[in-house]
Amino acid sequence: DTAVSQTPKYLVTQMGNDKSIKCEQNLGHDTMYWYKQDSKKFLKIMFSYNNKELIINETVPNRFSPKSPDKAHLNLHINSLELGDSAVYFCASSRGHQSEQYFGPGTRLTVT
Amino acid sequence: AQSVSQHNHHVILSEAASLELGCNYSYGGTVNLFWYVQYPGQHLQLLLKYFSGDPLVKGIKGFEAEFIKSKFSFNLRKPSVQWSDTAEYFCAVNGINNAGKSTFGDGTTLTVKP
Numbered sequence: 343d344t345a346v347s348q349t350p351k352y353l354v355t356q357m358g359n360d361k362s363i364k365c366e367q368n369l370g371h372d373t374m375y376w377y378k379q380d381s382k383k384f385l386k387i388m389f390s391y392n393n394k395e396l397i398i399n400e401t402v403p404n405r406f407s408p409k410s411p412d413k414a415h416l417n418l419h420i421n422s423l424e425l426g427d428s429a430v431y432f433c434a435s436s437r438g439h440q441s442e443q444y445f446g447p448g449t450r451l452t453v454t
Numbered sequence: 455a456q457s458v459s460q461h462n463h464h465v466i467l468s469e470a471a472s473l474e475l476g477c478n479y480s481y482g483g484t485v486n487l488f489w490y491v492q493y494p495g496q497h498l499q500l501l502l503k504y505f506s507g508d509p510l511v512k513g514i515k516g517f518e519a520e521f522i523k524s525k526f527s528f529n530l531r532k533p534s535v536q537w538s539d540t541a542e543y544f545c546a547v548n549g550i551n552n553a554g555k556s557t558f559g560d561g562t563t564l565t566v567k568p
Contacts, residue, residue, distance in 0.1 A: 383492075383542050385558045398555050432497060440486050440548050443556065445497040 345369050346446035348433050354452045355423055362419045363449045365433030373397075374416035375434040375443065376408060385432070391416055392439055420451075428453045456481040456549045460559035467535050468567050475530040475562050477519075477545035484550040487528040489519055492542040492561075501543075504528065515539070537568045 346367045355361055367374065375398075376388040389408045390398035396408070405421045416433060433446040461476040479485060489501040502513025509521040519530045528545060545559040 383561045383563070385498075385544060385561070387555065387558075390555070434498075439555075440550065442488055442500045442503050443498075445490075445499070447497050 346433060346435055346444050348431075348446040348449050350449060351447060352450050352452075354454065356454055357423055357425060359423050360419070360421045361423060361451070362417055363431055363433075363451075365416045365418070365446055367414055367433075367435040367444070367446075369435055369437075369444060371435035371437050371444070372413055373436045373439045374410065374413075375436075376416065376418050377432040377434065377445075379430045379432060379448070381429070389416075389418075390439065397439065423451075423453045425453050427451060456485075456547055456555070456557050458545055458547050458557050458559040460543075460545055460562050462562045463560070464563045464565070466565045466567065469537055470534050471566075473530070473532040473535045473539070473564070475543055475545075475564070477528045477530065477559060479526050479528065479545075479547040479557075481526075481547060481549040486548040486550070487519075487521060488546040488548070488556070489513065489517070489528070489530050490544045490546060490558075492544065494541065498544065501530070535564070535566045537566050540564060540566045 349364045373392045375390045379385045391410045394410045407419045410416045430448045432448045434443040436443045457480045459478045487504040490498040492498045504511045504521045512518045543562045548556045
């Protein structure tokens with residue numbers, strides 16, 4: 343009965359590969375987010391979707407492409423992975439875009 | 455544009471000491487304010503939030519925060535910390551008219567020594 347789940351939890355891959363991270367929430371929320379947390383714990387928003395529509399797209403390389411097949415899912419696809427993409431990626435959801443956010447467990451991506 | 459500043463990057467306390475973590479924001483309008491906690495190796499969890507009403511809000515685990523509008527501040531407090539409070543603490547602001555974008559501070563690492 344996990345509220346926000348992400349898969350995989352760990353992802354180790356080589357430079358140049360393409361990978362995806364999946365996120366699902368069972369809270370009935372209409373807004374979902376992707377955040378990147380670097381090694382210094384800084385948390386930066388990448389994308390936000392509301393009812394499957396993109397509403398926030400921060401300055402993120404276009405190698406990153408989110409996809410929201412429905413309100414409960416927000417996946418993140420990353421093309422041509424680079425060393426600098428190594429980080430922990432958190433998915434989150436909220437009821438509306440001004441309420442508190444519920445975070446997933448994170449996906450630790452390591453690019454070698 | 456909105457921004458959040460957390461003044462303390464790393465705070466080290468002994469158990470039973472009192473805690474106050476500073477948070478100041480910049481936004482020219484009404485805001486919702488949040489404190490989140492991230493325990494080692496875990497995801498962020500909500501500690502407390504302020505939307506409106508009483509500026510002194512109480513959260514889980516004995517934490518509280520006070521919204522001082524004139525100072526654009528939302529400091530987090532706890533009268534007596536425990537070893538289990540060791541974690542990363544994030545202040546976040548969400549401007550009401552800012553299209554749903556929450557901005558997080560850079561975080562404060564709290565280490566509580568037993």
